[in-house]
Amino acid sequence: MTERERVEGMLIESRLNELRDTVRTLETVETTLESLRETKWTLVNELKELGHNFKTTCEGMDIVLSAPPSMRF
Numbered sequence: 001m002t003e004r005e006r007v008e009g010m011l012i013e014s015r016l017n018e019l020r021d022t023v024r025t026l027e028t029v030e031t032t033l034e035s036l037r038e039t040k041w042t043l044v045n046e047l048k049e050l051g052h053n054f055k056t057t058c059e060g061m062d063i064v065l066s067a068p069p070s071m072r073f
Contacts, residue, residue: 048073 001009044063047054054060054073064073 044071 044054044067052060054063067073
């Protein structure tokens, strides 16, 4: 094995380790994001049931615009 092949092999292994770490991090973030989205829509539904008008604030309009088509405001 030449020095170049050894260095390239080390670089490949390093990149593979970085890729594995990135995939694990993404899986964690995606799980957290899914949980946060569920919490968001639970809170929105609770606020709607309490009579909150989301159309009266900029923040509320962001909720209205990001809501699924089945959700009525």
